[in-house]
Amino acid sequence: MTSAAGGGLDARVVAGVGDFRLDVELAVAASEVLAVLGPNGSGKSTLLAAIAGHRALTAGIVRVGERVLSRAPSIGGDDEPGGVDDSGAADVDLAERSVGLLGQHPLLFPHLTALENVAFGPRAQGSARREARDAASAWLDRVGLAGLERRLPSALSGGQQQRVALARTLAARPDVLLLDEPFAALDVQTAAAMRRLVAEQRATLAIPTLLVTHDPLDAIVLADRAAILHDGRIVQQGPTAEVLGHPRTPFAAALAGVNLLTGVAVARDAVRVASASGPIVLRGTGETLRVGTPASVVFSPASVHARAAASADPSQAADSAPADNAWLGAVASLEPSRGGVRIVTDQHPDLAIDVPSTTAVALDLSTGATLAFHVAPADVSVRELS
Amino acid sequence: MTTTAPDGIRAGASDTRRDDPVAARRFPLWLYVPAAVGVAVLALPLVALLVRLDWRQVPGAVASPAALQALTLSLATAAIATGVCIVLGVPLAMVIARSSKGVAAVLRTLTTLPLVLPPLVGGIALLALLGRNGLFGETLGVLGLRIPFTTTAVVIAQTFVALPFLVITVEGSLRTAGTRYETVAAGLGARRFTVFRRITLPLAAPGLIAGTVLCFARALGEFGATALFAGNSAGTTRTMPLAIYTAFNGAGVSEDTAIALSLMLVLVAVAVLVLMRSWREDAPR
Numbered sequence: 001m002t003s004a005a006g007g008g009l010d011a012r013v014v015a016g017v018g019d020f021r022l023d024v025e026l027a028v029a030a031s032e033v034l035a036v037l038g039p040n041g042s043g044k045s046t047l048l049a050a051i052a053g054h055r056a057l058t059a060g061i062v063r064v065g066e067r068v069l070s071r072a073p074s075i076g077g078d079d080e081p082g083g084v085d086d087s088g089a090a091d092v093d094l095a096e097r098s099v100g101l102l103g104q105h106p107l108l109f110p111h112l113t114a115l116e117n118v119a120f121g122p123r124a125q126g127s128a129r130r131e132a133r134d135a136a137s138a139w140l141d142r143v144g145l146a147g148l149e150r151r152l153p154s155a156l157s158g159g160q161q162q163r164v165a166l167a168r169t170l171a172a173r174p175d176v177l178l179l180d181e182p183f184a185a186l187d188v189q190t191a192a193a194m195r196r197l198v199a200e201q202r203a204t205l206a207i208p209t210l211l212v213t214h215d216p217l218d219a220i221v222l223a224d225r226a227a228i229l230h231d232g233r234i235v236q237q238g239p240t241a242e243v244l245g246h247p248r249t250p251f252a253a254a255l256a257g258v259n260l261l262t263g264v265a266v267a268r269d270a271v272r273v274a275s276a277s278g279p280i281v282l283r284g285t286g287e288t289l290r291v292g293t294p295a296s297v298v299f300s301p302a303s304v305h306a307r308a309a310a311s312a313d314p315s316q317a318a319d320s321a322p323a324d325n326a327w328l329g330a331v332a333s334l335e336p337s338r339g340g341v342r343i344v345t346d347q348h349p350d351l352a353i354d355v356p357s358t359t360a361v362a363l364d365l366s367t368g369a370t371l372a373f374h375v376a377p378a379d380v381s382v383r384e385l386s
Numbered sequence: 387m388t389t390t391a392p393d394g395i396r397a398g399a400s401d402t403r404r405d406d407p408v409a410a411r412r413f414p415l416w417l418y419v420p421a422a423v424g425v426a427v428l429a430l431p432l433v434a435l436l437v438r439l440d441w442r443q444v445p446g447a448v449a450s451p452a453a454l455q456a457l458t459l460s461l462a463t464a465a466i467a468t469g470v471c472i473v474l475g476v477p478l479a480m481v482i483a484r485s486s487k488g489v490a491a492v493l494r495t496l497t498t499l500p501l502v503l504p505p506l507v508g509g510i511a512l513l514a515l516l517g518r519n520g521l522f523g524e525t526l527g528v529l530g531l532r533i534p535f536t537t538t539a540v541v542i543a544q545t546f547v548a549l550p551f552l553v554i555t556v557e558g559s560l561r562t563a564g565t566r567y568e569t570v571a572a573g574l575g576a577r578r579f580t581v582f583r584r585i586t587l588p589l590a591a592p593g594l595i596a597g598t599v600l601c602f603a604r605a606l607g608e609f610g611a612t613a614l615f616a617g618n619s620a621g622t623t624r625t626m627p628l629a630i631y632t633a634f635n636g637a638g639v640s641e642d643t644a645i646a647l648s649l650m651l652v653l654v655a656v657a658v659l660v661l662m663r664s665w666r667e668d669a670p671r
Binding site: 051053054093094095096097098099100101107109110111120122123125168169172 | 463551566567569571572573574575576577580584585588589591
């Protein structure tokens with residue numbers, strides 16, 4: 001089933017589930033990985049189900065190269081004048097779609113050995129028994145499971161099962177690869193190894209890949225481009241570094257785990273942001289700003305340094321207005337974060353600061369304590385608001 | 387296969403059957419009394435059968451040409467009926483398992499009806515359909531086909547009463563297995579029949595085996611519908627249950643023959659159950 005080798009994935013998916021409506025248009029070039037990021041309920045699974053052929057489109061089209069996989073009766077004002085005849089609905093049968101899907105759960109056939117699981121696709125597509133087994137054996141070797149061919153899934157660890165599932169998906173030679181939170185059910189170390197494996201294997205295949213995830217790390221490791229899905233719509237799309245490095249909406253920022261503040265440019269590289277305790281001027285790098293225009297600032301909670309306010313510089317303490325990139329805040333809440341503590345202050349409730357555990361201990365953090373914060377301009381990204 | 391994965395994702399529902407042994411015994415202890423009576427009700431008659439048996443007569447009774455003829459006829463007809471049940475019942479179970487709720491409920495009721503019907507009523511119903519003056523019987527008669535009181539009638543009667551057991555068991559198994567694996571298989575390029583043969587059936591195998599065994603056992607013991615619809619003629623329609631009945635009521639034959647023949651039937655049933663257990667234990671999942 002390599003009928004459309006080299007073809008990209010083009011999809012316009014409109015699908016309704018009760019009150020929820022998904023309306024997404026996306027294109028993934030052959031050998032490109034597009035990550036679709038969104039929380040639960042954003043429409044990720046509906047999108048994948050539509051492309052995989054598990055659910056019908058309300059409207060739209062799913063195409064790989066020239067091959068139409070799904071088409072619903074056209075909606076008014078579609079972008080295709082002439083071209084393909086869109087007289088009616090069409091749905092290529094699941095068995096003919098050639099769409100590989102790797103989900104959160106490996107779903108290995110419990111009654112078949114690892115080898116038989118991987119050989120299933122080639123066998124089902126007409127390969128001779130011997131040929132299918134050889135191919136399966138080679139795939140198991142590629143995913144690092146040589147020697148476990150005769151194990152039943154129940155005798156494999158979760159990570160091993162997911163490797164077999166990857167081998168099984170790829171051994172079926174799909175024209176499109178869909179990855180649906182493929183690392184979500186694995187522990188951190190297994191997930192890291194699996195992520196590396198998927199990246200390696202994917203690089204050798206010239207097929208479009210759609211990765212759906214809520215974990216920015218997946219996108220960073222695997223994806224060339226990223227799209228943020230929110231309430232059934234793509235709210236931001238672009239190169240992964242751009243989308244995650246400088247998200248444009250608070251929603252995207254929360255997903256990427258960064259602080260996003262908006263204000264007005266006061267210099268080519270500085271933005272003044274209003275806050276409960278007076279304005280903060282944040283200097284950074286990125287676009288050259290036009291003074292007086294709205295602009296946004298992005299930085300990671302972990303790039304902020306915190307000190308006890310009492311031991312602040314005498315010079316700074318003397319000034320009524322703090323220096324650029326520095327501000328004071330009273331601790332409103334403390335939460336655990338990766339390897340440390342996340343601080344939120346009364347003055348800036350939408351701004352998170354992550355400090356390592358060692359710093360947290362040294363600062364003797366407690367609610368109500370006033371701290372002085374500072375972030376280096378090199379860690380701050382500034383953009384004009386579009 | 388009792389190997390368990392050291393960690394990781396169990397594809398199916400998690401195994402919650404292994405209960406805490408202490409918690410398992412926290413129930414009103416007087417329940418043991420009716421439970422014991424229940425066991426007695428089920429087991430005592432069979433014990434009595436063994437006690438009452440005149441063992442010296444057993445070899446003669448069991449090895450008599452009449453008994454062997456009845457046993458052979460029973461095993462053959464029950465095997466054919468079971469085969470027919472599998473051929474018709476597995477597809478029916480599949481259709482019920484994959485139908486919408488309403489359709490499934492209707493089909494399930496129709497399937498269960500013979501199960502709760504007295505077999506005698508089944509026999510009369512079969513006569514009403516296929517008897518000489520029956521709904522189809524007249525047409526069949528014109529074609530020169532006469533079904534009642536033939537070995538074919540025995541098989542039909544057995545199929546009628548045994549089919550529900552197979553359908554209900556297999557359907558439950560199919561519904562438990564769900565469609566997730568089938569979807570995966572289809573996504574890998576497998577056509578419908580390949581999915582059915584390589585995924586659906588193997589996953590439903592425990593239910594299929596249990597259903598087949600129950601179906602065979604029911605066919606083997608079938609009496610009421612057979613007696614009415616097929617009659618009681620030695621060599622053609624006199625199966626073991628009918629032979630036992632004949633021996634019990636018959637002139638000049640001692641009750642001991644009936645008891646010895648019953649023993650044979652009990653032994654066959656026990657063998658079937660033992661086989662089922664050993665199959666079930668290494669069945670997948």
